[in-house]
Structure formats: C-alpha cells, structure tokens
C-alpha cells in the first residue's frame with residue numbers, strides 16, 4: 001500500500017470513528033443536555049416502558065451532576081411537585097410520565113399549572129411509531145385513547161415528536177412557549193423509538209438569552225397613569241398573584257402615596273398582614289374591610305396589578321371593582337382583556353412599570369403626592385380574633401389553629417394551602433407574626449383549577465427547591481386520602497415538611513356548602529381515619545391534636561427543623577362554618 005493510500009485509509013477510519021462517537025448520543029441525551037443547559041435540577045415523574053430511554057439519559061446525566069429524577073407515587077403528584085418547585089424558584093420545572101395511564105394521570109396537575117400560569121415542561125412517552133395503530137400496550141396517540149389531545153387542551157404548546165430530527169426544534173419551541181407570552185405547561189409526546197434513536201448532534205441553541213423574559217413597558221401608558229395618580233384624591237391598589245417579583249416597588253409606591261391596598265387570595269403571601277395600609281384580602285374567603293375599601297365612593301382610582309380577575313380574584317366580578325375607576329396593570333394581554341371597563345390599561349413588566357412611576361415621582365421632586373396627607377388611612381385588618389373554644393378540651397377551631405400555626409412558624413416558612421376548607425381558613429385567618437419576603441410568597445394557594453391534593457405534592461416540590469426553609473402543607477382528610485401517598489417522597493428525600501391535616505371525617509367544603517345552600521346533605525361523609533397511624537405505617541413521626549391546649553403544648557420546633565416530614569392530625573371542630581359565601585353566590589345556590 002502506498003503512503004498516500006495508507007493516509008487515505010487512516011483518514012476514512014478516523015472519520016468513521018468520529019461519526020460513530022457522535023452517533024453514540026441518543027435523542028433522549030440531547031433532551032437532557034438542554035435540561036442541563038438551563039439548570040434543571042429535578043425531573044418529577046413516574047417511570048415506565050415508553051419513557052425508559054429518558055430515565056437512562058437522566059441516569060447518565062445525574063452521574064455528571066445533571067438533573068436527577070424524583071419519583072412521585074402518582075403522576076398528578078409529580079406535576080404538583082413541579083408546580084411547587086416552579087413557584088419557589090421562579091424557574092421552569094419539568095415533569096414526565098410514560099404513555100397511556102401515566103399521561104392521563106398527569107393531566108390534573110398539568111391543567112392546574114395551566115390555569116395558574118406555571119412554567120413547566122411536560123414529557124410523555126408513546127409506544128414506538130412503528131407500532132402505533134396496532135394495539136400496542138398503553139398506546140395513547142392519535143389512533144386510540146388520545147392523551148396527546150387531552151394534554152393539548154391544557155398546554156401552551158403540545159406536539160408529538162415523530163422524527164428524531166424534529167426533537168431539537170420542538171423542544172426549543174416547547175421551552176420558549178412555557179415562558180412566553182403567558183407562562184404555562186408545554187408538552188412533548190415522544191415515542192420510545194424516537195427517544196432511543198441515535199443523533200449526530202449536540203445542542204445548537206444557547207438558551208440563556210432566548211429564555212430571558214421580555215422587559216417591555218408601555219411608556220405612554222405609564223406617563224398617563226402617573227398623571228392620573230397626581231390628580232387622584234384617594235387610591236386603592238389591588239395586588240394580584242403576578243406581583244411577586246415587583247412587590248417591593250409596589251409597596252414603595254403605595255407608601256409614598258398613602259394608598260390603601262388589598263390583595264387577591266393568591267397574593268396574600270407577598271405582604272405582611274400587619275402592614276398599616278393593608279385592608280385585607282379581596283376575593284374568595286376575603287375580608288369585609290377589603291370590600292369596604294373598594295366600596296368607598298371617595299376612592300377615585302383603583303390600581304389592579306398582576307391579576308386575571310377571575311371568580312376568586314375579582315370577588316365574583318364585583319362591580320365595586322370593575323368600573324371606570326380601574327387602571328389595570330399587567331404584562332399579560334390575556335389578563336388585560338378581562339377589564340374592558342378600565343379607564344386605562346398599562347401593559348408591561350410590572351416591576352419596571354412601578355420603577356418608572358417611582359422614578360417619575362423622584363424626578364418631579366415629590367417624595368409623596370401632595371394630597372397624600374388628606375388621605376384617610378384605612379383601618380388595620382383585625383388579626384386578633386381569638387376563636388378559642390370557651391370550654392377547655394373542646395375541639396380546636398380551625399380559625400385558632402390558623403392564627404397560632406402562622407405565628408409559631410419560623411419567619412422563613414412557606415405555607416401551601418390545599419383545596420377545600422383549608423383554603424378558606426388560610427385566606428381569612430392564616431397570618432404570620434413576621435415573615436421573610438420571597439418571590440413566591442409565604443403563603444401559596446391555587447386559584448381557578450383548585451384540585452384536592454395540590455398542596456401535598458406542591459409542598460414536596462417546594463421543599464426540594466429550597467431545603468433551607470420549613471414547608472407547611474395545610475390540607476384536609478379528603479385530600480390526604482386522595483394524594484397523601486406523596487408524603488413518602490418527602491420522607492425519602494428527607495424534606496422538612498409539616499403536613500397539617502384538618503381532620504373532620506368529611507369532605508368539609510362540600511358538607512358546609514350544602515348546608516349553606518340548603519342543598520341535600522349527601523356524599524360528604526368520610527370514615528374516621530387515624531392519620532397518625534397512617535403516618536406511622538409510612539415511618540413518619542406524627543402528633544394528634546384535639547384541643548387548643550394540646551396544640552399549645554406541642555413542641556413545634558422539632559417538626560420545623562427535623563430533616564423529614566411530620567404529620568399533625570388535627571381533629572378540628574367540624575361545625576365551624578368556613579367563609580365560603582362567594583362560591584355559593586357564583587354557583588347560584590344563594591342569592
């Protein structure tokens with residue numbers, strides 16, 4: 001063989017070697033490489049055959065410090081965990097499921113994230129493309145039970161990847177859609193043979209810039225708002241669930257102009273209920289002081305900030321709010337279209353809108369707007385209602401439990417409140433004595449979709465996102481029986497989560513709702529369950545609380561510092577009527 005021929009053969013061999021090395025990456029590895037690139041820590045899910053290559057890729061990635069799987073006990077729990085993680089970190093979260101029942105189980109959690117605008121990447125498996133339509137096990141593609149179609153209706157973006165070459169494009173599309181223009185879940189359904197296929201590529205996108213949220217502000221509208229603020233005599237600000245990142249600037253302005261402020265239920269966690277200008281929660285289970293503030297005819301300007309004005313956040317589309325005194329400020333067009341009656345819409349990143357208002361004030365040489373001194377300070381919310389049972393040893397009242405629990409929790413605690421009466425009690429009565437500000441807020445509730453059990457998985461995801469803070473999940477016995485198995489994930493992951501179960505042997509919200517509406521008393525009873533025994537069977541420490549005295553004598557410090565979950569089985573006074581009037585009104589049961 002001549003030297004030239006030898007070189008050519010060697011070159012060919014080397015090229016073949018490089019090609020085979022490049023091809024050693026599976027499509028699933030490319031997907032995981034992108035998760036690594038954007039700093040994903042966990043993939044919440046339940047494994048199964050059709051999604052196995054993703055787990056293989058995660059195992060390879062975890063060995064080099066990449067994201068690792070957290071195995072939930074039910075796929076809805078996985079989506080709730082991803083939701084909790086995203087709320088705590090403000091980052092995109094990831095959940096996954098296998099095809100068939102895995103995907104359908106996931107739906108409730110994904111739908112909840114959709115309705116609550118949580119950025120989430122959702123990955124489901126499918127049988128091989130070559131087998132689709134042949135009755136393959138757990139096939140849920142277009143040819144049968146179509147979980148892709150089901151997930152499509154609760155995702156900002158949803159598609160099946162039908163060729164490995166599509167994966168990168170569709171993944172980037174999904175990741176970007178999960179953030180903008182409105183955050184929410186984006187779904188990729190990936191057949192197992194596509195996940196396994198060899199790819200001759202490494203990530204070609206650098207997402208650090210592409211995924212940065214836009215920072216636009218409608219300057220003309222901000223100027224107009226500033227003019228209106230200067231002319232207004234009395235202002236009320238309604239702070240909504242989208243204000244987490246902007247809360248400092250909003251409160252600075254509120255204080256400068258001495259406006260009264262109220263919050264939607266999902267924004268209570270951003271503020272201190274002891275703030276002197278705070279007038280309470282406006283909306284579901286809220287306070288009469290908040291509706292009074294809104295109803296004050298001397299108020300000539302209402303700033304509604306960062307909320308979609310749904311049933312629970314607008315107090316059932318209350319006309320004292322929805323009128324031409326309203327200025328709606330939001331980055332999200334879908335929210336702004338809910339207020340056609342507004343005198344002004346200010347589109348833009350909320351933080352920047354308030355920064356510009358503050359700058360305008362500063363430039364004008366105004367520390368405060370002149371008429372401020374004349375503005376009445378609204379009365380402070382009363383948070384000292386005792387609601388302690390008159391008789392020693394009588395069942396503990398949920399109102400009392402809420403107040404005491406909030407006051408005794410460390411200042412950096414996060415509270416996740418489940419659907420059911422817990423939501424009403426917490427929105428109305430939970431109050432921290434002191435709290436440390438955080439973007440996600442100290443109290444988190446789910447608006448709109450409100451599935452039972454959300455807070456259980458959500459608490460696990462929150463605790464994984466931030467191991468330095470205690471997490472409290474307030475839930476009902478019905479929700480616990482529906483989703484309580486996720487507590488074992490908190491145990492496996494050694495997470496400081498205190499599960500407070502309002503045990504009333506009933507679907508309490510249903511029971512009280514029927515009573516208040518005069519409906520048939522049916523379908524609400526639950527058997528008595530001793531949740532301390534259930535916790536013991538899981539290896540989780542627990543306490544039974546029957547009365548206020550027992551609660552006072554409980555040493556909560558251990559629960560708030562222990563590296564693992566604790567269960568408080570609280571046998572509450574079942575007869576206390578929750579503040580849920582608004583719900584009945586909008587359901588039409590009560591006029």
Ligand SMILES: Cc1ncc(C[n+]2csc(CCOP(=O)(O)OP(=O)(O)O)c2C)c(N)n1
Nearest residue numbers: 420421422451452476477478479507508509
């Ligand atoms: C998945 C789901 N199913 C049904 C409902 C309707 N629902 C709302 S609250 C509630 C009762 C909750 O009972 P429990 O968890 O025991 O809490 P409680 O109201 O007794 O405090 C029901 C059935 C729901 N929100 N979510």
